Amino acid sequence: MAGAREAPAKKVLVWDLPVRVFHWTVVGAFAIAWLTAGGRGSVHELSGYVILALVIFRIWWGFAGTKHARFADFFPTPRRLKAYFVALVLGKKRHHLGHNPIGALMIFTLLALLAGICASGWMMLTRAYFGIQWVRDVHTVLSYTALFLLPLHVLGAILSSIAEKQNLVLAMITGRKRASPGIEAKSEEELFREQTLDRLRSVEAFAFMSVMIAAGTLVWFNIELPEEAPPPEREQPEVAAAPKPSPDVDRRDYVYGVPPSPTLTWMLASGGRLYDKWYAALRVPAPRETHPRWPASNTALSGAETWRCKNCHGWDYRGRDGQYARGKHRTGIRGIRRAIGWDPRKIVAILGDANHRYTNVIIPPDAKYRVALFVSKGQHNTNRYIRRDGSVRGSRQRGKAIFQNLCAICHGFDGKKINFGTPEEPIYVGTYAKRNPWEVLHKIRNGFPGKTMVALRAFRMRNAVDVLSYAQTLPTK
Numbered sequence: 001m002a003g004a005r006e007a008p009a010k011k012v013l014v015w016d017l018p019v020r021v022f023h024w025t026v027v028g029a030f031a032i033a034w035l036t037a038g039g040r041g042s043v044h045e046l047s048g049y050v051i052l053a054l055v056i057f058r059i060w061w062g063f064a065g066t067k068h069a070r071f072a073d074f075f076p077t078p079r080r081l082k083a084y085f086v087a088l089v090l091g092k093k094r095h096h097l098g099h100n101p102i103g104a105l106m107i108f109t110l111l112a113l114l115a116g117i118c119a120s121g122w123m124m125l126t127r128a129y130f131g132i133q134w135v136r137d138v139h140t141v142l143s144y145t146a147l148f149l150l151p152l153h154v155l156g157a158i159l160s161s162i163a164e165k166q167n168l169v170l171a172m173i174t175g176r177k178r179a180s181p182g183i184e185a186k187s188e189e190e191l192f193r194e195q196t197l198d199r200l201r202s203v204e205a206f207a208f209m210s211v212m213i214a215a216g217t218l219v220w221f222n223i224e225l226p227e228e229a230p231p232p233e234r235e236q237p238e239v240a241a242a243p244k245p246s247p248d249v250d251r252r253d254y255v256y257g258v259p260p261s262p263t264l265t266w267m268l269a270s271g272g273r274l275y276d277k278w279y280a281a282l283r284v285p286a287p288r289e290t291h292p293r294w295p296a297s298n299t300a301l302s303g304a305e306t307w308r309c310k311n312c313h314g315w316d317y318r319g320r321d322g323q324y325a326r327g328k329h330r331t332g333i334r335g336i337r338r339a340i341g342w343d344p345r346k347i348v349a350i351l352g353d354a355n356h357r358y359t360n361v362i363i364p365p366d367a368k369y370r371v372a373l374f375v376s377k378g379q380h381n382t383n384r385y386i387r388r389d390g391s392v393r394g395s396r397q398r399g400k401a402i403f404q405n406l407c408a409i410c411h412g413f414d415g416k417k418i419n420f421g422t423p424e425e426p427i428y429v430g431t432y433a434k435r436n437p438w439e440v441l442h443k444i445r446n447g448f449p450g451k452t453m454v455a456l457r458a459f460r461m462r463n464a465v466d467v468l469s470y471a472q473t474l475p476t477k
């Protein structure tokens with residue numbers, strides 16, 4: 001070892017191991033992030049988190065690291081920049097063992113860009129900033145700026161290599177550069193012992209502060225909107241306002257809450273309401289943009305609606321093979337019948353895939369699990385109860401008894417007490433039951449997302465079918 005260092009062109013260790021590892025891991029992670037950009041895939045997100053961690057580490061190391069790793073060593077002060085340019089113009093040689101001021105300028109710019117890219121990318125996944133256009137714009141612009149600066153950075157390294165007659169790219173791998181005379185060559189170990197350890201203590205405070213700030217920001221942006229809070233007041237161009245809370249404040253717990261120890265039956269009904277319209281069931285803002293997987297050929301629906309499970313998979317859970325084979329809901333997407341009996345965890349994973357893109361910010365994990373339970377264990381076979389023409393195989397007489405004793409509380413004996421339409425064009429229980437028995441059966445079983453309607457989930461399927469069959473006889477005018 002010692003022999004090598006005493007060779008004629010004396011090389012000294014300039015870039016310590018952490019600096020080198022940082023440099024090349026960032027290169028790799030940045031490349032991966034670019035290759036996986038566009039989709040909101042988990043690889044892209046993961047590479048973003050890796051870069052963020054590396055940048056935070058590098059900032060810390062900029063204070064705690066060995067001589068040439070420290071920001072103070074190469075911070076491009078106006079004085080240093082001026083001296084560098086003067087020397088350049090006069091053609092004088094100035095040897096910079098660490099970064100020269102121009103290189104340093106580039107490094108700080110790239111570090112700031114990376115931090116900005118990570119921060120904006122991460123904001124895109126938070127509840128508070130999800131779907132907000134300016135955040136996405138910032139992410140894109142910063143990413144392209146970094147991409148544009150990288151070749152300049154490489155070019156700078158090559159030009160400096162020529163000027164200094166040594167390979168600076170190689171130096172970032174071996175850590176060693178040729179030194180001007182009078183500089184002692186040190187081993188990695190010596191470097192660390194002499195230059196780092198005494199600094200670590202003062203730097204602990206800095207590290208502690210950064211961690212606290214990072215944790216604070218995390219908590220702040222991921223904070224759940226409290227149940228009682230009004231919909232976010234800030235302008236949210238890309239996110240629809242949360243559905244208005246039911247005026248029925250007393251029953252809010254029933255509509256949006258989770259019982260202290262939920263039964264499987266309750267979870268299935270809750271999952272059914274989420275399948276119906278999760279953003280109404282959870283009272284959260286819905287994405288405004290059309291779901292990326294929504295077929296362009298279908299222009300009948302757009303925006304939040306295209307994020308409802310039922311709009312892709314159908315009220316009969318049969319997708320393209322059922323009611324949605326044609327008409328304004330035609331998507332060509334298969335149903336979810338095949339998933340009956342699947343492990344709910346597998347279905348939860350599907351909800352995060354490229355076909356779905358429900359991050360945990362969009363639908364919280366506990367709700368995802370309930371909708372997965374519904375898919376696995378809660379579907380009924382609509383073909384068994386509803387004929388092709390929409391008529392129902394049930395007992396009207398038994399259904400009538402249920403309707404008069406239960407549904408009539410809210411809908412009146414004739415089903416006309418609540419008008420779902422307009423005064424001019426009223427829609428009553430009878431209207432819906434005839435128009436879309438598949439939907440009404442789903443709602444009778446599972447309840448109405450975001451509304452105080454009962455769910456018959458705890459009773460035998462026959463009851464729901466019977467009441468549906470009676471509801472079809474109720475007046476539509």
Ligand code: HEC
Pocket residue numbers: 274275278291293294306307308309310311312313333334335336337338339347350351355356358371372375
């Ligand atoms: C924008 C359309 C769209 C929405 C909304 C949507 N899905 Fe899907 N879903 C798909 C596509 C596309 C597939 C893949 C179908 C295929 O393999 O042909 C799929 C597949 C599935 C599968 C697997 C089915 C199988 O047989 O492989 C399940 C389960 C599923 N979705 C559940 C849900 C649930 C639950 C929701 C609501 C939280 C939902 N989906 C919302 C488009 C959608």
Ligand code: HEC
Pocket residue numbers: 403406407408409410411418420428429432433439440443444448451452453454456467468471
């Ligand atoms: C506690 C009150 C309540 C009870 C009991 C109740 N509902 Fe409802 N129902 C509602 C509310 C609230 C809505 C939603 C009204 C709206 O859209 O604003 C609704 C909506 C409906 C709809 C419209 C579905 C749609 O697609 O828009 C149908 C059909 C319906 N109920 C049938 C029934 C039947 C059948 C029963 C008996 C099993 C029943 N309801 C029991 C409160 C109730």
